[in-house]
Amino acid sequence: MKLLGLVAVIITGSLLLYASGDFPAWGDANSPANSNQQVSVRYIQDSYAKTKTPNEVTAVLADYRGFDTMFETVVIFVAGIAIIAILSFLGEPNKPRGGDIEEHPETPDLIIVQTCKLVIPIIQLFALYVVAHGHYSPGGGFQGGVMFGASLILWALACGLPAALKRLSEPRALVLSAIGIIIYAGWGFLCMLLGGNFLEYAFTDPLLPEGVEKAHSHGMLIVEIGVAFTVTAIMFVIYANLSSRGRLKGGL
Amino acid sequence: MTDQLPAIIVLMPLLGALLSVLLGMFDRKLCLPVALVALAITASSAVAMLANVLASPGQSLSYRFGGWDPLVGIEYRIDALSGLVVLAITAVGFLNAIYSKTRVRDESPRREHYFYALYLLLVAGLCGMVLTNDAFNLYVLLEICSLTSYALIAIGNRRAALASFNYVIIGTIGASFYLLGVGYLYIKTGALNMDGIHAALRANDIADSPTIKVGFILIMLGVWIKMALFPLHGWLSNAYSYAPTTTGTLMAPLMTKVMVYIMIRMMLSVFGTEFVFHEEFWSNGVVWIATVAIIAGSVLALARSDIKKMLTYLIVAEVGYMVGGAWLGNHSGMIGASYHILSDAAMTFCLFLAAGIIINRTGEARMNAFDGAFKKYPLTMIGFTVGALAMIGLPPSCGFFSKFYLISGGIEAGQWGFVVALLFSSLVNAVLFFRIFERAYFPKDLASGFEFGGDPDAKPDRSLDQVPYSMLVPMLIAAASLLVIGLANQTIVGWLNTALASFSLK
Amino acid sequence: MMLDHAMLANLIEDTVVPKINFWIYIILMMTGLYAMISKNNLIKKLIGMSIFQTAIILFYVSIGVKSGSGIPILGAETQREFHEVEHHNHEHDEHPEEFPDVYAYPTINPDDYANPLPHVLMLTAIVVGVSTLGLALAISQKIYHEYGSIEEDEILAQIKTRSDNDD
Numbered sequence: 030m031k032l033l034g035l036v037a038v039i040i041t042g043s044l045l046l047y048a049s050g051d052f053p054a055w056g057d058a059n060s061p062a063n064s065n066q067q068v069s070v071r072y073i074q075d076s077y078a079k080t081k082t083p084n085e086v087t088a089v090l091a092d093y094r095g096f097d098t099m100f101e102t103v104v105i106f107v108a109g110i111a112i113i114a115i116l117s118f119l120g121e122p123n124k125p126r127g128g129d130i131e132e133h134p135e136t137p138d139l140i141i142v143q144t145c146k147l148v149i150p151i152i153q154l155f156a157l158y159v160v161a162h163g164h165y166s167p168g169g170g171f172q173g174g175v176m177f178g179a180s181l182i183l184w185a186l187a188c189g190l191p192a193a194l195k196r197l198s199e200p201r202a203l204v205l206s207a208i209g210i211i212i213y214a215g216w217g218f219l220c221m222l223l224g225g226n227f228l229e230y231a232f233t234d235p236l237l238p239e240g241v242e243k244a245h246s247h248g249m250l251i252v253e254i255g256v257a258f259t260v261t262a263i264m265f266v267i268y269a270n271l272s273s274r275g276r277l278k279g280g281l
Numbered sequence: 282m283t284d285q286l287p288a289i290i291v292l293m294p295l296l297g298a299l300l301s302v303l304l305g306m307f308d309r310k311l312c313l314p315v316a317l318v319a320l321a322i323t324a325s326s327a328v329a330m331l332a333n334v335l336a337s338p339g340q341s342l343s344y345r346f347g348g349w350d351p352l353v354g355i356e357y358r359i360d361a362l363s364g365l366v367v368l369a370i371t372a373v374g375f376l377n378a379i380y381s382k383t384r385v386r387d388e389s390p391r392r393e394h395y396f397y398a399l400y401l402l403l404v405a406g407l408c409g410m411v412l413t414n415d416a417f418n419l420y421v422l423l424e425i426c427s428l429t430s431y432a433l434i435a436i437g438n439r440r441a442a443l444a445s446f447n448y449v450i451i452g453t454i455g456a457s458f459y460l461l462g463v464g465y466l467y468i469k470t471g472a473l474n475m476d477g478i479h480a481a482l483r484a485n486d487i488a489d490s491p492t493i494k495v496g497f498i499l500i501m502l503g504v505w506i507k508m509a510l511f512p513l514h515g516w517l518s519n520a521y522s523y524a525p526t527t528t529g530t531l532m533a534p535l536m537t538k539v540m541v542y543i544m545i546r547m548m549l550s551v552f553g554t555e556f557v558f559h560e561e562f563w564s565n566g567v568v569w570i571a572t573v574a575i576i577a578g579s580v581l582a583l584a585r586s587d588i589k590k591m592l593t594y595l596i597v598a599e600v601g602y603m604v605g606g607a608w609l610g611n612h613s614g615m616i617g618a619s620y621h622i623l624s625d626a627a628m629t630f631c632l633f634l635a636a637g638i639i640i641n642r643t644g645e646a647r648m649n650a651f652d653g654a655f656k657k658y659p660l661t662m663i664g665f666t667v668g669a670l671a672m673i674g675l676p677p678s679c680g681f682f683s684k685f686y687l688i689s690g691g692i693e694a695g696q697w698g699f700v701v702a703l704l705f706s707s708l709v710n711a712v713l714f715f716r717i718f719e720r721a722y723f724p725k726d727l728a729s730g731f732e733f734g735g736d737p738d739a740k741p742d743r744s745l746d747q748v749p750y751s752m753l754v755p756m757l758i759a760a761a762s763l764l765v766i767g768l769a770n771q772t773i774v775g776w777l778n779t780a781l782a783s784f785s786l787k
Numbered sequence: 788m789m790l791d792h793a794m795l796a797n798l799i800e801d802t803v804v805p806k807i808n809f810w811i812y813i814i815l816m817m818t819g820l821y822a823m824i825s826k827n828n829l830i831k832k833l834i835g836m837s838i839f840q841t842a843i844i845l846f847y848v849s850i851g852v853k854s855g856s857g858i859p860i861l862g863a864e865t866q867r868e869f870h871e872v873e874h875h876n877h878e879h880d881e882h883p884e885e886f887p888d889v890y891a892y893p894t895i896n897p898d899d900y901a902n903p904l905p906h907v908l909m910l911t912a913i914v915v916g917v918s919t920l921g922l923a924l925a926i927s928q929k930i931y932h933e934y935g936s937i938e939e940d941e942i943l944a945q946i947k948t949r950s951d952n953d954d
Contacts, residue, residue, distance in 0.1 A: 034825030042817040045461075048495035049813065052468060054805035056854035061485070063853055063902045065471030067352045070897045072904060073859065077869055078892050083861040085903040086910075094907060096346040096355045100409070100421045101911045103295065104428060107402055108918035110302060111432030112925040114395035118436075119932050166860065171910060200306055207299045214292060214299075227288040229348035267921045274928050417908055424915045428922055435926045442929040443942060449923045450823055453836050460912065461816075461843055468850050473904075 080245040082164045090169065091249035095228045098252070099213050102259050106206055109263035113199070116275025137188045145187040152180040160257045164246060170253035174260025181265045190273055199269065199277065202262040209259030213252045220248075228252075286330040287344040287357045287412055290367060293323045294374075294405035298398040305394020313385075316378050316397040320404065324371040327408075331364035340779050343414075351414070352477045358414035361780040362619055365773070366411045366542050369626045372762075373534050374404040376755035380634060381527040383749050384641070388525045389436055396436070400531065403429040407539050416463045416551070417473045419543065423459065423507075427452050430536065433528040434520050444519035451516045455506030458499045465496030466551075475551045488556050497556070500547055508540035510604055511574035514597045521596075522589035526637045529589065534630040537596060538622045541603045545618065548607065549784040558610040568696050571605030574598065575702040579709035586647050588636050591713070592629070595672065598706050599625045605699050606687045612786045614690030617683055619777050624671070624679035624766055631668035631759035635661050638752050651717050653724035660753060662721050667760040669714035671767070674707045679767035686774075808849045815842035829927045829937040833920060840916040844909045851902030859903040861895070868893045 053060030063069055076088040090098050153176075160173030185193035197205075217228040225232035230248035234241045237248075269277055297319025304311040334342050344357040359367075378400070389396050406425035413419050431452070435445035467473060469492045470481035482488050509517040517537075521529050548557045558564050578598030585591040603625070606618030638661045643650040655662045671678035684703055691700040766773065803810065819842060822835025872890045879886040927937055934942045 030827075031825040034821050034823075037824060038817045038821045041820065042813060044495055044498065045813045045816070046810065048465060048491045049806055049809045050802065051490045051492040052806055052809055055808045055849060056852045058853040058856065058898045060468070060471075060850075061481070061487075062468055062471040062850050062905075064897070065481075067477070068472055069851075069902045069904055071353055073897045073900050073902075074895045077861055077866070077895075083866055085859040085861070085900065086906045089903050089907045090910060092347060093349055093354050094418075097415075097418050097421055097911060100418075100425060101914050103402065104421070104425055104915055104918050107399065107425060107428045107432070108921045110395050110398055111428065111435075111922050114392050114399070114432060115435050115442075115922075115925045115929055118392060119929060167858070171914065203302060203306065207303050210295075210299055214295060218292075221285055221288070226285070226344065226348050227292070227346055229346075231348060271921065271924055271928070274932070417911075421911055421915070424919070428918060431922055431926070435929065439933070440946065442926055442933060443946075446829065446923065446926050446930060449919070449926065450832055450836065453840070453919055454820065454823060457839055457843055461846070464843065464847050464850070467847075467905075473908075 079242060080249070081242040082246050082249060084164050084166065084168075086167070087163050087169050087249060087253075091252055092230065092245055095217075095249075095252060098256065099210070099217070099228075102210055102213060102256050105263050106210055106259055109206060109266045110203070112267055112270045113203075113275075116270045119275050137192075141187045145183055149180045149183060152183070153177055156180065156257075160253060161250070163253055164249065170256030171260055173253075174257035175264055177257065177261040178264025178268075181261075182268045185265075185268065185272075190269060190277065193265070194269065194277060197262070197265055199266060202266045206259040206262035206266070209255045209257070209262070212255030212258065216248060216251050216255070283329065283333055284342075284344070286326050286333065287342070287359060288346070290323055290326045290330065290371070291405050291409045291412070293319050293326070294401040294408070298401040298405070301394050301397045301401065305397075309391070309393045312394045312397040313378070313382060316401055317375070319401060320371065320375040320378050323404070323408070324368075324375045327364070327368045327371040330359065331361075331368055334359050334361055334364045335776065340776075352472065352474050355418050356414045356474060357412045358475075359412055361776040362542070362545075363411050365623055365776065366539065367408050369623050370404060370407045370411065370535055370539070373626060373630050374400075374531065376630075376758055377527060377531045377634075380530060380637075380752050380755045382751040384525070384527045384637075384752075388438075388527075392436065396433070396527075399429045399433050400527075403433065403531065407535055410539055411542055414475050414550075415473055416466070416475055416478065420456065420460050420463060423456055426536065426539075427456055427507075430528075430532055433532070434524040437523055437525045437528070439523070440519070441523040441525075444516075444523045448516045448520040451506060451513075455503045455513075457503070458506065459503030462496045462499030462501075462503060465492050465499060469493055469496075475546075478551050479553060482552065482556070488552075493556075497552055501544065504540050504544045504547065505604075508537045508544070508600050508604075509597055510570070510600055511577050511597055514574075514578075514600075517597060518590050518593040521593045522587065526641065530630065530633045530637055533593070533596060533633050534626040537600055538603075538626050541600065541607070541618065541622055544604070545607050545615070549615075549781070554610070554785055564608050564610055565696070567608040568605050568694075568699050571601045571608065572696075572698045572702040574601030574604070575699075575706045579706045583709055583713055588640060588646060588648065588650060589633075592632055592636060595632075595710070595713075596629060599629070602683070602687055602703065602706075605696075605702075606690060609690045609694040609696060609699070610786070611690055611693050612781070613686050613693055615781055615786055616774055616777055617686030617690050619781070620679075620686060620770065620774060621683040623773070624683045624763070627759060627762050627766055628668055628671045628680060631664060631756060631763060632672070634752070634756035634759055635665035635668060638748055638756065639665070641752075642748060648717065648720065651720040654721040656724075658748060660757065661748060664756045664760040665721075666718065667763055669710075669717070671763045673710045673714060677767045678763050679770065680763075682767055682770040809846065812842045812846040812849070815839075815845070818842075827939050829930065829939065833923050833927070836923070837916065837920055840912070840919075844912050844916070847905045847909050847912070851905035853898060853901055856899055856901050859900045859906070861900075865893065865895065 072085055072089055076085050077083060080088045080092050082088040156173045156176035159168040159176060160170055163169035181193055181197055220229045220232050221227055223232040230245045231241050233248060234244040237244045297315055300315050301312045304315060334340055340361050342359040345351060346355045385393050385396055403426055406422045409422040410419055431445050431449050435442050466478055469487055470478050472478050472481050487493055506513045521533050575598045578594050578601060582591045582594035585594060603618045603621050606614040639650050639654055640646055671680035674680045674684040688700050688703055816839055819835045819839030823832050823839060826832050826835060869892060872892055875890050879889055931937050934945050936942055
């Protein structure tokens with residue numbers, strides 16, 4: 030196996046390196062990718078006029094290529110339900126053959142718990158800020174969602190998994206994640222019902238104030254909120270299931 | 282509403298999956314109806330969309346997500362070939378969901394809602410992959426299909442987890458190669474839309490650069506890994522045989538064929554025939570690899586005594602047919618490969634369904650499950666026979682016509698090795714299946730004395746075969762479709778001709 | 788001797804240094820690929836998978852770099868210019884006699900902003916990588932539960948003894 034791996038790596042590596050002789054230099058502003066008038070330059074020049082969003086990455090992510098982002102959210106949803114489906118039903122009918130997870134009754138450490146109680150609200154507030162401010166600074170649904178999920182994981186690490194599950198139980202997390210995608214797809218359906226194609230935000234202009242370009246901006250915010258819901262819930266679900274091998278007791 | 286059909290085809294299963302998870306938390310019995318309704322809507326949309334495509338000028342439809350120009354946004358492009366493949370995907374998905382009614386209850390109790398959610402998302406991903414015209418969107422949908430299939434296999438029992446793990450490793454290598462290939466194309470063209478890449482390749486005259494060539498090789502390698510072309514086929518047999526029955530019957534007909542479609546789409550729409558068939562050395566080389574794949578798949582299938590493993594090695598051989606046909610470089614070969622996508626999906630589906638019924642009823646996974654099968658399960662055996670005869674290539678089944686086009690393409694291109702391999706594989710299939718027929722139709726001892734496997738408390742909706750209707754009817758429909766596809770081959774090939782006309786094949 | 792050194796230095800400066808990032812990422816990719824194929828321990832394979840995917844992400848992001856450019860977010864100045872133009876055009880629509888001209892939006896120099904597209908693509912790729920890793924870890928937990936080991940040779944040996952016992 031090692032020989033096969035070595036051979037495969039040498040062949041692939043030399044193929045890739047051979048092609049790299051042809052690449053544009055690092056940081057070249059005139060490379061084909063950076064100077065493509067119909068794609069990248071259009072994103073940079075037209076996105077503010079069309080979508081009123083200074084952050085071009087968010088504009089491309091949630092508007093121009095919004096359909097991709099919806100499926101990216103679906104990918105993370107799939108990971109969550111797949112992990113639950115695989116792990117929740119271990120332990121029957123086979124007896125656990127590998128070593129069992131030792132169940133420590135958690136005696137939370139005073140300093141850690143108090144620090145977390147101070148820090149977690151700040152983390153969550155910052156996470157919400159990152160989601161909402163994704164149009165103006167680096168941020169958006171994924172980033173904010175991961176931070177929010179991390180705050181829940183922090184609580185689980187500090188006080189034990191059952192305490193965190195009291196805050197966000199698995200069924201509620203699944204409902205939250207499904208709602209996130211329903212918001213995203215639902216907004217797209219709304220655009221379809223109002224006469225446009227899927228995720229064509231311009232057609233929601235009658236519903237939202239301030240004109241067609243702002244309708245793009247608001248639409249992006251709504252879908253990013255949907256993404257944040259799903260990512261928060263699934264991050265926590267993945268942690269809960271992997272750390273406790275599906276049984277949601279004990280854990281790390 | 283009809284111009285929204287491409288979006289509806291991908292979104293309906295997504296909605297069904299979300300509903301399945303939500304409703305399944307209250308009552309798991311609701312999941313199957315939700316899945317059936319979603320798939321029924323999707324299948325009828327696929328029929329309507331195919332009719333739309335055939336009626337439209339140039340037989341090509343375009344759907345722009347977000348209303349953006351195709352080069353900056355994501356576009357779906359449908360022609361007759363993609364329409365037919367989507368129809369095949371949705372039809373298989375729908376029939377398989379009916380088949381799954383009893384199987385899911387038996388094999389994955391208490392997680393039906395997750396199963397159906399993953400199932401519907403797999404169908405959505407497959408449909409999206411076929412329809413999309415954006416190289417990176419294809420990667421995202423490819424990963425959806427991959428993740429759902431890893432999960433659907435891993436929820437099986439015993440050896441399924443290790444088989445799924447190996448599939449994860451190899452599948453990720455394949456998908457990452459594809460992503461890297463798209464990156465290489467992007468670094469040279471700056472475009473992600475398939476038409477945009479094609480235009481950039483021709484306009485800027487960069488088609489000869491090493492980057493584009495290596496990008497092509499990487500994309501091809503990635504797709505070949507995922508379609509289990511020999512010698513990259515190691516993951517297929519274990520993954521499909523140890524998967525739960527309904528997963529196997531869904532994935533075996535679809536995953537590899539959709540990957541073949543992607544290969545053809547990449548070859549024709551993105552790179553173009555002048556680039557791909559420029560060096561005869563390489564295209565001949567690939568045809569030789571396909572020839573070896575056909576022979577190896579057939580021989581390995583002959584050596585197996587486990588029914589499902591035998592069928593999976595037949596898939597390896599069939600992939601060899603399609604890859605060889607596509608790389609012959611002429612019109613007949615490409616028609617043969619495209620037609621074979623449809624016919625092989627139907628054949629594999631029919632065989633896997635029938636084998637699943639027999640394995641389930643007799644509780645035996647090896648060849649001796651077929652002992653006296655005709656007496657015990659006449660309808661099932663007839664379905665299996667139709668599928669087997671199609672695999673061998675007897676008229677009027679679709680298998681005969683696809684072999685006909687492939688062989689004529691091979692003769693035209695002078696690839697005699699390929700032609701011989703096709704005939705050899707027909708022979709091996711005949712030996713394989715006639716062994717089974719001998720056991721089934723003319724058993725040595727009439728009192729084989731098998732107990733009927735399966736659940737003792739099943740509902741009395743059994744048919745002549747003592748097999749539930751929900752399992753029997755989809756299999757019979759699949760067997761009938763083999764004959765329909767075969768008899769309608771002139772019409773289908775006519776549609777494919779128009780679809781492939783814009784690519785200059787000899 | 789001196790000539791060879793100079794030639795070598797020139798060669799390196801012309802071919803390797805401008806593309807040193809690509810070389811490093813390709814070496815990282817190959818490290819990950821080797822681990823995925825050759826390692827015996829399941830978790831080490833997954834670490835290799837992670838390295839492989841991360842190297843591809845780095846590769847893509849480095850495509851979009853422009854030396855001397857800033858991040859792809861329009862600054863407050865530019866936004867203000869846009870607002871002024873828009874305000875003026877709005878006034879023009881309301882009172883065409885007082886404001887007869889229609890201003891055009893200010894043109895943005897693409898060299899000032901990094902290419903946003905690779906960032907967008909790699910957001911997706913990162914999420915896909917995380918999902919695959921999570922799923923693969925769950926599968927390896929299931930394998931451990933079933934066989935008591937995560938070394939592939941031990942697992943295969945166990946499978947063999949079990950199938951020998953079954954036959």
